[in-house]
Amino acid sequence: MATSVGVKRPQTLDGFFKSPDSKRQRQDTAPTSDDSRASRHSTYPFPIPHLPTDLIDSLGFAPDAEGKLINDQPDLDLLYYQPYVPKSIEKALFRFLRQELFFYRVQYKIKRGPVETQINTPRFTTVFGVDDTSRFAADGGIVDAASNKPVPKDRYKCKPRPLPECLDFLRRITEGSTGETYNFCLVNYYASGSDSISYHSDDERFLGLNPAIASFSLGAKRDFLMKHKPIPPSDQTPLPEPKPLKLPLASGDMILMRGKTQSHWLHSIPKRKSGEADLGRINITFRKALVRGGTENYYQYNVGLGQPFRWDDRKQTMVPWTSG
Numbered sequence: 001m002a003t004s005v006g007v008k009r010p011q012t013l014d015g016f017f018k019s020p021d022s023k024r025q026r027q028d029t030a031p032t033s034d035d036s037r038a039s040r041h042s043t044y045p046f047p048i049p050h051l052p053t054d055l056i057d058s059l060g061f062a063p064d065a066e067g068k069l070i071n072d073q074p075d076l077d078l079l080y081y082q083p084y085v086p087k088s089i090e091k092a093l094f095r096f097l098r099q100e101l102f103f104y105r106v107q108y109k110i111k112r113g114p115v116e117t118q119i120n121t122p123r124f125t126t127v128f129g130v131d132d133t134s135r136f137a138a139d140g141g142i143v144d145a146a147s148n149k150p151v152p153k154d155r156y157k158c159k160p161r162p163l164p165e166c167l168d169f170l171r172r173i174t175e176g177s178t179g180e181t182y183n184f185c186l187v188n189y190y191a192s193g194s195d196s197i198s199y200h201s202d203d204e205r206f207l208g209l210n211p212a213i214a215s216f217s218l219g220a221k222r223d224f225l226m227k228h229k230p231i232p233p234s235d236q237t238p239l240p241e242p243k244p245l246k247l248p249l250a251s252g253d254m255i256l257m258r259g260k261t262q263s264h265w266l267h268s269i270p271k272r273k274s275g276e277a278d279l280g281r282i283n284i285t286f287r288k289a290l291v292r293g294g295t296e297n298y299y300q301y302n303v304g305l306g307q308p309f310r311w312d313d314r315k316q317t318m319v320p321w322t323s324g
């Protein structure tokens with residue numbers, strides 16, 4: 001429980017070193033941790049505990065399986081780890097993150113011509129990180145990546161949050177095994193089969209060309225659907241015709257989407273009628289935003305302006321979180 005955390009002084013940014021690729025070395029670089037420590041930051045509603053030692057130790061053996069290459073369709077480049085997180089800890093990692101993170105139910109308005117529509121994001125979301133033009137200093141402040149000087153107060157409209165150590169540890173391991181670097185962590189919580197994400201691609205300009213996105217699943221199994229974007233009739237139809245994909249993502253799985261995948265394919269987690277989906281599912285994505293626009297976008301759509309929610313284990317549901 002977060003209430004039992006922290007006898008030590010605030011630890012805002014905990015270690016920022018890249019894990020080398022071999023399992024042995026990765027274990028050697030694991031942070032010294034004890035279960036009572038936590039990550040704190042002025043933007044966090046409450047401290048986020050570090051991963052328990054047994055989870056850190058087991059993650060030293062990740063990935064549990066080798067990534068399987070899926071590139072047998074036009075413009076598709078996936079690496080599918082089934083699973084990435086060792087089976088022995090996948091449930092404990094799910095419960096830990098659901099319990100210890102704060103989430104939001106973001107609402108926003110979109111305007112199409114004269115018509116304004118209210119959007120209620122159909123899942124819980126949260127986000128940590130800052131784009132490549134800035135970084136977090138040891139005291140939790142934001143400094144310019146080039147000059148190392150504190151950024152002007154108005155550089156960001158939003159308030160970027162550093163990755164808590166529990167997610168940063170997973171980020172470092174993921175960097176080691178994928179050979180990519182990441183500065184953002186987005187987390188979705190699908191509380192039931194009514195929660196979803198509609199077809200989209202993560203091809204925003206602020207991610208640059210051909211972005212690599214590492215996407216973890218924990219908890220309930222949910223179908224991940226993919227389909228090729230419409231091919232303009234003027235273009236030559238690629239042969240063979242792209243077929244839609246359905247990947248039943250299980251707890252502990254990780255899918256790395258890279259290359260032309262985002263520019264040519266859409267993905268979604270469709271709604272489902274009750275069943276396993278109602279046990280809840282966490283999705284974690286690691287990404288790299290290159291410029292400030294990415295930071296503003298991610299906080300606007302994944303934190304927003306509303307209150308935080310936190311898992312209530314007694315009620316077995318997310319509840320609005322209030323201090324004191």
Ligand SMILES: O=C(O)CCC(=O)C(=O)O
Binds near residue numbers: 215283285
């Ligand atoms: O939950 C998932 O597996 C996908 C999430 C996703 O596509 C996103 O957050 O952009």
Ligand SMILES: [Fe+2]
Binds near residue numbers: 201
């Ligand atoms: Fe996505």
